[in-house]
Each structure stands twice: as C-alpha cells, then as structure tokens.
Amino acid sequence: MDSPTALFDSYESDFKQIVNSIREKLEGGGQDVQGEQRKAALRRVEMELDEADEMVSQMEIEIQGIPQSLRPSYQTRIKASKADLQRYKKLSKEAHTQLSRSELLTRPGMASPSSDEPYGGSASDRTRLLQGTTLLEDGSRRLQESQRIALETEEQGAGILRSLRGQREQIQNSRDTLNRADTSIDRASVTLKKMIRRMYQQRVVTAAIIAVLVILILVILYFKLVR
Template sequence: MDTSPTALFESYEQDFLQFIEGIKDKLEGNGKNEIGEHRDATLRRVEMDLDEADEMVSQMEIEIQGIPQSLRTTYLSRLKSAKSSLSIYKKSLIDTRTSLARAELFSKSPNPSSSSPDNGGNGYYNSDDPYSDRSRLLSGTNILEDGTKRLQESQRIALETEEQGAGILRDLRGQREQIENSRGTLWRADVAVDRASSKLKTMIRRMYQQRAVTYSIIAVLVLLVIIIVWEKLSG
C-alpha cells in the first residue's frame, strides 16, 4: 500500500467525495421526496455523513503538509474545493431543517374552515376573538425564529470549532517543522562529530608514527655510540 502523502491525500479525498455524493442524494435526490419520520432519519444520516466528511477534510489538511512544495499548490486547490463543498452542504442541511420546521409549524396551525368548538362545527370560522388567529400566527412565527436562531447558533459553534481545529492543525504543523529543523540540526552536528572524530584518529595515528620514528632514531644513535665506544676500548 502506498503511504506517501499524495496517495493518502487522494485516498481521503476519494472517501470525502463518496460522502458528498451520498449527502447530495439525500438532500437533493431520492431523499428529497421523503416525508415525516423518514425525512427526519435521512437528515440525521446526512448530519453523520457531514461529520465524516469533515473528518476527511481534516485528514487531508494533515497530509498536505508532507506534500512537496512543487506539488502542494494543486492539492491546496483541491482541499479548498472540498472545504467549499462541505460548507455548501452544511448550509443546505440547515436550510432544509428550517424549511421542514416551518412546514410543520404551518401544518399544525388551526384551519379556519374546519369544525371546532369555536365555530360550532358548521365549517365557518366564527371565533369570538378576532385576533386569535393573528396571535397564534405570531406565536408560531416566534417559535420559528427561535428555532432559526438556534440553528444559526449551532452553525456558528460548528464554524468556531472548525476554526479552532484549523488553528490546532497550524500549531501542529509549526511543531512538526520545528522537529524537522531540530532533526536536521542534529544530523549536521552528527556529521560534524564524525568528521572531528576521524580527524582526531588521523592525528593520533600520525602521533604514534612520529613517536615510533623518534624511538627508532634514538635507538640507532645509541647503537652507534655503543659501537664507537666499543671500537675505542678494543683499539
């Protein structure tokens, strides 16, 4: 299995595209026609798929740091495109949920043409309170606005979390660069130590050679002195 940064990036990108294709089908394709609990379940699956796709993007951000500079520009463009697609479908999920909440709210609103204790069951709305419909509509609108605000707050928190994650990735990248620089410095120091050690060994070897030559010269001189003295004494 190829474990190079480019191969891993492309593997994560392929997984991301598969998640996006499934999300697109659930939001815009076959899943769009579902209603009720089936639609709610589909949207929950979309949310889980978005989490998985987000994780794939995070892995792509990690792997892109190990890609050579000569190739990184192309992969940065692909990463940017993946982030853009992820943001689009996150917003689409929020919009879809907002639309469903609005539709559910209006489907639960009182029907003026239906029979109720207020209209006597005659099919015509004769409420004693002419402002009751408006009050209920305003109440429903407030509920819808509250739900929209909560969804927007959730989106804001998700974006902040994404930014924090990106910040952590940048910190990790900086630490990785520092470790690589330290490793390079240690390697250069190791090479320098090896060279110094080799020079010291050469100097020691030469010192022993010079010492051996010196001892040899001294031995020869002593021998000559002995020979000269011997000849004088024997003569």
C-alpha cells in the first residue's frame, strides 16, 4: 500500500526542481544573458512559476489526506515552499522591470547624456521614459493585484476542499450507521419470526392437549352412562 505522504513528496520534489531552474535563470548564469535570449528566459521563468504554483496547490490538497500526527511538519514545508515561490515571483517582476527599462534606455534615437543635461536625451525621450516607467509601475501593481486574487482564490479552493472532505466523512459515517441499523433490523426480524413460529407451535400443542382431554372426557362419559 502506498504511503499517505508519497504524492506530497512527489509534488514537493517537482517543485524543488522547478525552483532550481528558476533560480538559475534569475540568479545564476541566466541573469548575464541579454536581449531576446533574456526575454525568452524570463518568459520561461513565468511558465515555471505557474508550474511551481500548481505544485504548491497540489501539495495543499494532498496534505488533507496525511494523518494528523504527521501534518504539522508537512504544513511547515508548504509554508517554506510558498515563501520561496513568492520570493522568485518578486525577483521575476524586478527582472522584467529592469529589462524594460534597459530597452527604453537603449532604444534607437535616444540621445547620449551630455554635461549640460545630466539626465541625458531630449525632453521627448525623457517623457517617453517616464511614461514607460509609469506603465511598468501600473503593470506591476496589476500583477500584484492578480497574484493577491490568485492567492485568495487558492485559499478559498483549499477551504472548499476541506469542507467537501468533512462532508464526505459525514456521509460515510451516516452510511455506516444505516448499515448497522439495517443489520439490527434484520436480526430483530429473524427473532420475531422465531417467536411467531414458536407461538404457532404452542397453539398447536395446546389444541392437541385440549382435543385429547375432550376425547378422554367423552370416553369416560360413554362408559359411565352406557354401561
């Protein structure tokens, strides 16, 4: 029989592999890549973050089937996994922001800084840069809001699963109670049938005794009166 923690351990192992891949792209050699390769790496990071998020959700589902005596240590492991996931989500957003700013600064037509204009570039370039920064900040806020909603939805889903599990246990208990009641009813029915059968047997015996007594009385009367 499989261990009740086998699936949890499997999902956790997959999560760690995905996190290691993300770490390499964001903190390892992958962060030195620039241009289109960097964009592709960050897109891959986003997909891997979604996969890691799914692994955490599966771990939360599986922990419901783990015995209560073992559950605290596994809950601690889930919290650690969530902390790692949030950390790399934050690093991913920062990497996207840095890449977008770098693209804005290196866009063709941007004037090089001069001693007279410490911020460099023309007014229109600076305006576009500010607009781009504003858009990035808006996008970051939207992303944070989306993540918050996703986390709330995830928590609600886990709560629903816990509720469904409790209802399933109640239904199982009710079914067991009904089965026991059916068994008791069957036994009572068998007992009643035996009692009814014995009652009929006693009636037959009583009727036979009465018949014998009547016959004896008639015989006695016959001999008394006739002879």
